[in-house]
Amino acid sequence: MASRQVIQQQNRGVEEGVPGANKQKNMAAERKNRRALGDIGNMVTICDVNGKPLPQVSRPVTRSFCAQLLANAQAAAAAENNKCLAVNPSVVDGAQAQAQPQPAKKPQKRAAAKPKPRPKPEEIIVISPDSKEDQPKSKAKAGEMSLKKRSLTLTSTLSARSKAACGPKVDIDAADANNHLAVVEYIDEIYQFYKSAEHEGMAGDYMDSQPEINAKMRAILVDWLVQVHNKFDLSPETLYLTINLVDRYLASKKTQRKELQLVGLGAMLIASKYEEIWAPEVNELVIMSDRTYSCADILVMEKKILGQLEWSLTVPTPYVFLARFIKASMTDAKVENMVYLLGELAMMNYSTAIRYSPSLIAASAVYAARCTLSIAPAWNETLRQHTGFLEEQLMECAKMLATFHSMLLDGNMRGIYRKYEGSDREFAALLPPANSLLFISFCHSSSN
Incomplete structure (x- = not known):
């Protein structure tokens, strides 16, 4: 701002005074003002390593820009040195000789400063899982894990012993593995639901309420x-x-x-x-x-x-359980027709249809049919697993079914007999009832 004021004042003086007398003074003032303007624009002279001035620049000199200029100057100096070395090969040989170590010669008074030794690279130890040192440790850990897995609880031990005593479990659905209608994947869950819901679909004892x-x-x-x-x-x-x-x-x-x-x-x-x-x-x-x-x-x-x-x-009616329990019995058509005969007899008689659950009626019909046809054993582990009943739990209902079978021809009710007397039903109605169950029933009634 000061330089602009000086220039304006001098111009006024030139306009007001005589131009010839003050011409040289005005030229000198302009030069000084231009230097001042150059200083304002940071036109600073920068020298390189050898002291030579570097070309002027028209931008402010920051730290990073100054460092860049110095790097450029050093690169230019290195290029000139390389040219000199290329022209004088003796200088190169001398430099190489100085670079090579000479332990035999005595050190000179003015020995060049030895370069600092480079730090040795740190040794990196790679631990691989296949290394010999780690193999025993991994084997030991694997052995510990296997011991933990192999450690059996008391419950698992007892269940394993019971399975071994009862023999291997028979897969009754193996033949239907490729049958999508058999729903082998969740057939056990279906019958678990049937067992839990069977009491909801049962009728109570209503005969006293019917006049x-x-x-x-x-x-x-x-x-x-x-x-x-x-x-x-x-x-x-x-x-x-x-x-x-x-x-x-x-x-x-x-x-x-x-x-x-x-x-x-x-x-x-x-x-x-x-x-x-x-x-x-x-x-x-x-x-x-x-x-x-x-x-x-x-x-x-x-x-x-x-x-x-x-x-x-x-x-769930007794039929859904009859179909499953007949399959678990793994017998022929004679047993199947006898089971259906006894099942319908159980539904015809009020005392069994109302008193016992559908699953118990079905299991008792299978048990009574096997006793009727003298199949030994009358009740095995496979039937116990799939029905959920022990032989003792079925005895009361099975004795009643055998009694109904013995009374099949008595009275005027011949519908079930006519249905099962033909060859298409394996003459199931013509077979004699289970004497073993009738004898037990007779002994029980006589004792009472």
Whole structure:
């Protein structure tokens, strides 16, 4: 700012005064002002290592920029030295001679400063898992882990001993490994759920609450439903679900004697719609009842049953357990038909259908069938594992089934007998009952 004021004042003096007299003074002032402006622009003269001035720059000199300039100057000096060495090879030889160590010669007075020795590189020790030193340690650790894994608890030891004593577990689902309909992957979980939910679908003891119905009437109804079921060639699931719906409805609703057969027809219609692909028509059920009831009567009863049971139709019946336990028995068709015969006898009699759970009825039917056909042993470990019952737990129900089998031809109820007397059922109804169970039952009754 000061230089600008001086220039302005001098220009004013030139304009006001005589130009010839003050011309030299004005030139000298301009030179001084330009130097001042040059100093303001940081036009600093920088010299290299040898003292030679470096070219001027037009940017402010910072520390980093000054360091860059010095590095450039040193690089230029090194280049000049290399040129000189290339021109004079003797200088190069002398430099190499000085660089080589000469232990034999005496040190000169003015010996060049020896370069500082470079630090030796640190030795890096690589520890590999395959090294010989670490192999014993790794083996020792592996041995400790294996010992920990091999250490058995008391429970695992006892279970292993019990399995060894009982023999190897038989895989009853091995033949169905490639059958997707058999659901082998979670069949055990399915039957665990059935066992936990079977009591929810059972009917209580309702006969005392029915003033016009007794156990014999119920047995006649079930025997007739077996004949209707066989006439339509329906699936076994339909028959067992029909009997379950009848018992559950009678347990919750008082029914007149004249409507008992109508309850059976409505229950069979519901079970057929639930289980069958082609359910019987209502007109066909009317014909089977000898036109005692009309189509409207059957449809009204169907609505009553569904409303009373709140549409709860998915319940585990004895048939689902019979199918599984027969598979665990691993026997022929004779045992299978005998099991179904005893199962239907158990459902026809009120004392067993209401008193025992579906799984216990199925297991007892398998046990009684094996006793009837003299299969030894009557109860093995495979059956115990899949049914969850011991032989002692089945004895009471099995004795009752054997008694019903012995009374199969007594009275007017011949529906089950006619169903199982043919060759298609392996003449199961013609076989004599299990004498061993009848003898135990007779001894027990005589002692009481």
